Amino acid sequence: MASEHRVAVLGAGRMGRGIALSLSYAGHPVVVVDLKPREAAAPRGLEAEMRAEIERDLTFLSDVGVLEDGGVEAVQASIRFADAAGAADAVADATIVFECVPETIEAKRPCYEWVSRHASADCIVASTTSTIDAQTLAALVTRPERFLNAHWLNPAHLIPLVELSPSVATSSDTIHRMKQFLSACGKVPIVCASSPGYIVPRIQALAMNEAARLVEEGVASAEDVDMAVRVGFGLRFAVLGLLEFIDWGGCDILYHASFFLSAKVDAARFAAPKLISDHMEQGRRGLRDGAGFYEYEGVDLGEYRRKRMHDFIHLLQARQLMPVRGGNTRPDHQ
């Protein structure tokens, strides 16, 4: 059992289901609450739809051998559902509430007014919002010291990362308890300041829009853009972090590439931040200079490279992309 926390998830949609599955898979009972007023029979339909989706995902986990026999039934049994009529009872003893209602202030504001009335005063309240900063949402809930953003990535039950983002009012105890709970449930929580889009949505929104522009401009097909991500961009950054790669490849490459792309494609979109020119001026171009975004003084660079190359080999072998000696063509990758 992950901990003695009692968890409620507000919202029975894509993220509510994924978070409920993730926590119950970790051995933690969850109640999913649909606050939206609906016609009499509608909540049963929503619950049935939610359970069918969770059943499909659990059956898949069982089929691929990561869920023991009987696991599908056990995980389903630890997920309860409450409609608007039963919502107050469902959250009354909750110690953590994950808010997963639609990404509009219009939907979130009444939800926080409701949870401020019905959840206990020291219940941790967390929003899974994709982009709204914690500072904005903290203003909607009473006792903001118990509020923070907890951004799960879709599919929530498979992606380990949860981006925690406190407001200036969030207590360190709230952050600590949430980190402890999520780690105990097998997630990987990181903390970033209250800022629109955290780390991942902010970076990926640019990448997703740039991918769409490449198709819009006729530079490449959607299939080839996505193949380039699967066997290049995404594969590399599954091993090397983005800033780690700036050090690996050299800040000078990014510096000059940014100038060229700014001149040829779009000045604002591709302008490098001042930090990049500062690194160039300070001789902090990365591995070659012994310093960049990371310090390499005293680091065995041979050992560091060998470890990263091992990471690449393991990933290439797992994806059946390992280069074959003699140049045999690789199987076509979808």
Ligand SMILES: NC(=O)C1=CN([C@@H]2O[C@H](COP(=O)(O)OP(=O)(O)OC[C@H]3O[C@@H](n4cnc5c(N)ncnc54)[C@H](O)[C@@H]3O)[C@@H](O)[C@H]2O)C=CC1
């Ligand atoms: N869909 C995604 O890939 C991701 C979404 N998020 C964030 O998670 C939150 C929820 O997103 P989804 O699960 O995709 O939404 P969704 O639309 O799939 O589900 C929202 C759920 O909230 C309830 N609901 C609908 N309207 C409501 C209202 N007016 N008041 C109260 N409850 C209402 C319903 O139970 C509905 O199923 C959003 O803030 C979103 O930005 C975060 C990560 C990924």
Ligand SMILES: O=C(O)[C@@H](O)C(=O)[C@H](O)[C@@H](O)CO
């Ligand atoms: O990636 C995710 O699961 C989340 O970050 C999302 O909410 C959406 O993809 C959003 O980030 C779009 O930028």
